[in-house]
Amino acid sequence: MLFKFAYMEEYIAALEESFLLGANAEIAAQQAKYMKGHFDYFGLKSPERREITKPFLLKASLPLKTDLPKYIKSLWQKPQREFHYFAMELCFKYVKQLEEKDIELFEFMITHNSWWDSIDFIAPNLVGAYFKKFPEKRNAIIERWIASENLWLQRSAILFQLKYKDTLDTEYLAYIIHQFIGSKEFFINKAIGWVLREYAYRNPEWVIAFAEKTELNNLSRREALRVVLKK
Numbered sequence: 001m002l003f004k005f006a007y008m009e010e011y012i013a014a015l016e017e018s019f020l021l022g023a024n025a026e027i028a029a030q031q032a033k034y035m036k037g038h039f040d041y042f043g044l045k046s047p048e049r050r051e052i053t054k055p056f057l058l059k060a061s062l063p064l065k066t067d068l069p070k071y072i073k074s075l076w077q078k079p080q081r082e083f084h085y086f087a088m089e090l091c092f093k094y095v096k097q098l099e100e101k102d103i104e105l106f107e108f109m110i111t112h113n114s115w116w117d118s119i120d121f122i123a124p125n126l127v128g129a130y131f132k133k134f135p136e137k138r139n140a141i142i143e144r145w146i147a148s149e150n151l152w153l154q155r156s157a158i159l160f161q162l163k164y165k166d167t168l169d170t171e172y173l174a175y176i177i178h179q180f181i182g183s184k185e186f187f188i189n190k191a192i193g194w195v196l197r198e199y200a201y202r203n204p205e206w207v208i209a210f211a212e213k214t215e216l217n218n219l220s221r222r223e224a225l226r227v228v229l230k231k
Contacts, residue, residue, distance in 0.1 A: 124162035193223020
């Protein structure tokens, strides 16, 4: 099925209609409970949602790149979380067309309707790609995020290198982590452990050495060394 819409309102209305056709109130209640009541849901499981949204993500159905911010912000204002998931996937379709100003849109997404599930997509997939294309922007933006006292900007600062693999900047990761040593915030310490654990698949020696010389939170340490301790 191929969709082509002249106006944003048509695009989003058709998407909503498709979501409603697959809605399941029982699953929606379970999903809302799991997310501690932060969001409403249509009750679509991930495979079903992705199948529903496939036609809207085909190249012929996509909006112009110049119109992307208004689409994302309109979707982001919807109460159901499925709209936010779709907005992130829509944004990712343009990851090879990134512009310097796109970081403003990513910051909007990070700081509105914020929760761990959205950050865990935006930080590695969108912000990570942005800093690979515009490395000269990295330090100033990350410094601002660290100093922001916004939990989700800070978590994004930790996680943006999550998928960098062998290109991960260990010196910079160490610097960022040290800015949060002593934090009692679960989502910060969990993110530290996660990024270290992921890098341990590539460079376990570095992660072990870093953990040995750094006063990591117990949660961070446990997560960081989970891979290497199994070997």
